[in-house]
Amino acid sequence: MxxxxxxxxxxxxxxxxALKGVEKGFDLLGVLVLATVTxxxxxxxxxxxxxxxxxxxxxxxxxxxxxxxxxxxxxxFHPRVQALEKPIYxxxxxxxxxxxxxxxxxxxxxGLGPFGVALAGMLSGVGGGVLRDVLSGxxxxxxxxxxxxxxxxxxxxxxxxxxxxxxxxEAALFAGALATVLLRVxxxxxxxxxxxxx
Amino acid sequence: MxxxxxxxxxxxxxxxxALKGVEKGFDLLGVLVLATVTxxxxxxxxxxxxxxxxxxxxxxxxxxxxxxxxxxxxxxFHPRVQALEKPIYxxxxxxxxxxxxxxxxxxxxxGLGPFGVALAGMLSGVGGGVLRDVLSGxxxxxxxxxxxxxxxxxxxxxxxxxxxxxxxxEAALFAGALATVLLRVxxxxxxxxxxxxx
Amino acid sequence: MxxxxxxxxxxxxxxxxALKGVEKGFDLLGVLVLATVTxxxxxxxxxxxxxxxxxxxxxxxxxxxxxxxxxxxxxxFHPRVQALEKPIYxxxxxxxxxxxxxxxxxxxxxGLGPFGVALAGMLSGVGGGVLRDVLSGxxxxxxxxxxxxxxxxxxxxxxxxxxxxxxxxEAALFAGALATVLLRVxxxxxxxxxxxxx
Numbered sequence: 001m002x003x004x005x006x007x008x009x010x011x012x013x014x015x016x017x018a019l020k021g022v023e024k025g026f027d028l029l030g031v032l033v034l035a036t037v038t039x040x041x042x043x044x045x046x047x048x049x050x051x052x053x054x055x056x057x058x059x060x061x062x063x064x065x066x067x068x069x070x071x072x073x074x075x076x077f078h079p080r081v082q083a084l085e086k087p088i089y090x091x092x093x094x095x096x097x098x099x100x101x102x103x104x105x106x107x108x109x110x111g112l113g114p115f116g117v118a119l120a121g122m123l124s125g126v127g128g129g130v131l132r133d134v135l136s137g138x139x140x141x142x143x144x145x146x147x148x149x150x151x152x153x154x155x156x157x158x159x160x161x162x163x164x165x166x167x168x169x170e171a172a173l174f175a176g177a178l179a180t181v182l183l184r185v186x187x188x189x190x191x192x193x194x195x196x197x198x
Numbered sequence: 199m200x201x202x203x204x205x206x207x208x209x210x211x212x213x214x215x216a217l218k219g220v221e222k223g224f225d226l227l228g229v230l231v232l233a234t235v236t237x238x239x240x241x242x243x244x245x246x247x248x249x250x251x252x253x254x255x256x257x258x259x260x261x262x263x264x265x266x267x268x269x270x271x272x273x274x275f276h277p278r279v280q281a282l283e284k285p286i287y288x289x290x291x292x293x294x295x296x297x298x299x300x301x302x303x304x305x306x307x308x309g310l311g312p313f314g315v316a317l318a319g320m321l322s323g324v325g326g327g328v329l330r331d332v333l334s335g336x337x338x339x340x341x342x343x344x345x346x347x348x349x350x351x352x353x354x355x356x357x358x359x360x361x362x363x364x365x366x367x368e369a370a371l372f373a374g375a376l377a378t379v380l381l382r383v384x385x386x387x388x389x390x391x392x393x394x395x396x
Numbered sequence: 397m398x399x400x401x402x403x404x405x406x407x408x409x410x411x412x413x414a415l416k417g418v419e420k421g422f423d424l425l426g427v428l429v430l431a432t433v434t435x436x437x438x439x440x441x442x443x444x445x446x447x448x449x450x451x452x453x454x455x456x457x458x459x460x461x462x463x464x465x466x467x468x469x470x471x472x473f474h475p476r477v478q479a480l481e482k483p484i485y486x487x488x489x490x491x492x493x494x495x496x497x498x499x500x501x502x503x504x505x506x507g508l509g510p511f512g513v514a515l516a517g518m519l520s521g522v523g524g525g526v527l528r529d530v531l532s533g534x535x536x537x538x539x540x541x542x543x544x545x546x547x548x549x550x551x552x553x554x555x556x557x558x559x560x561x562x563x564x565x566e567a568a569l570f571a572g573a574l575a576t577v578l579l580r581v582x583x584x585x586x587x588x589x590x591x592x593x594x
């Protein structure tokens with residue numbers, strides 16, 4: 001079950017990376033690189049930081065080839081994929097929550113404290129998108145888009161995992177992912193915004 | 199004593215990162231991310247390269263939370279912090295010298311030669327600032343600001359540590375940090391400049 | 397022999413990095429940083445990913461100092477180096493093929509599958525150039541230059557190594573490097589292009 005969700009989340013991340021490549025007018029290789037980096041970059045940065053080398057994703061051949069498959073589909077049918085804005089939004093949020101929670105768990109296994117765990121979770125969720133934006137020549141969207149609780153939602157989810165993991169690991173992961181998802185979805189509906197400097 | 203100086207240096211780096219985030223109009227999360235990356239990014243890149251994983255800073259929870267505290271203070275009181283230009287300049291220079299020397303020591307422990315040690319020292323001092331600039335969508339300032347001997351001062355300090363460490367480790371660290379500080383401060387007063395291509 | 401070719405390839409990569417630094421008007425330190433990053437950055441990223449820490453290149457002091465030597469030469473004589481467009485093109489292609497093949501071999505030793513090996517090979521060949529472009533504030537050229545089969549040629553070369561390595565390791569490396577070189581050189585002559593999104 002978790003496996004299926006990880007696949008879903010990874011492939012949706014791949015789609016958003018490929019869409020960015022299409023939008024920037026990159027060539028086929030550029031689109032596929034962006035799909036791959038966005039899909040597995042966050043987890044790989046986290047794996048580098050906690051010392052799991054090679055990163056887990058680099059061993060997962062079926063997943064990596066599926067990422068490329070998604071990249072090819074987006075390359076070919078991008079107008080239709082772009083029209084799927086709503087499902088992409090929800091699946092992307094699901095992926096974010098999932099990766100934040102599973103990333104936090106990796107931080108816990110590496111013996112990190114709450115800040116380290118929060119960072120590991122957040123990086124797992126948003127690191128791929130940060131790489132995607134930097135490679136596209138753009139400022140990472142998570143740094144300034146106050147009105148979309150994204151990285152901050154991942155951060156909160158990771159902290160939930162940290163707080164609850166000791167007693168009920170599985171419930172903690174579930175609660176953490178859920179916290180991220182709810183915070184993003186309801187944050188948007190309620191118009192929650194991070195403050196910006198005055 | 200060294201511990202105290204490391205804290206001072208780290209927190210000043212955090213302040214410069216947070217100020218950059220404020221200047222770019224990032225939201226609260228963006229400002230805190232930039233503070234953290236600038237404060238501990240250089241040492242973390244060095245730790246990745248020498249294979250100390252997770253990076254030391256990720257275990258130092260009190261320091262990490264203090265970095266966030268500084269980020270919050272800058273976020274709230276940035277005009278007043280910006281007015282502290284002079285003390286920030288000197289504390290930042292102190293941090294640079296310190297991190298270059300301590301980074302060089304890590305390079306020595308990893309068995310690197312003079313070039314490797316110089317790189318480890320320089321990266322420890324300037325790596326966080328490079329990440330800060332790249333994430334802000336800017337060309338890293340160390341690459342082109344010929345009139346401010348910054349990365350080059352760190353490089354020289356690291357080489358001083360390399361040259362003297364064998365006989366007197368503590369004196370070598372002190373001399374290396376001092377070399378960096380003096381080179382930056384007097385380099386500016388004397389109008390020293392790195393050449394630029396003609 | 398391979399050793400000599402690796403030196404040649406590395407130093408040509410250094411020259412292209414230094415030229416980019418000159419073109420951007422960086423100062424001496426910036427030019428040397430760009431030379432170093434371009435020369436050894438790709439292999440270092442690969443080494444981080446496969447867990448060879450510190451990266452091999454950081455131990456190769458003669459090579460690192462030679463990289464700086466090339467950087468200094470380019471800094472001083474850049475108009476003359478720029479005029480060497482043709483030899484640089486061929487030596488750069490040679491370096492690309494070589495690093496892709498040797499990088500693929502490292503991926504194989506790390507137990508990676510075809511995708512992982514292709515990634516390790518491609519990153520070894522183009523990772524330094526990607527870092528160079530990002531540090532220069534530019535979008536990595538490999539992502540959009542459809543008409544120059546560069547990263548894709550490295551990818552194919554790495555896959556050739558993957559396919560043939562089991563039976564004849566040395567022949568596989570040779571064939572992989574050759575595939576990359578031929579694909580780039582004849583791809584250009586024949587006007588081969590990667591597709592771009594419509």
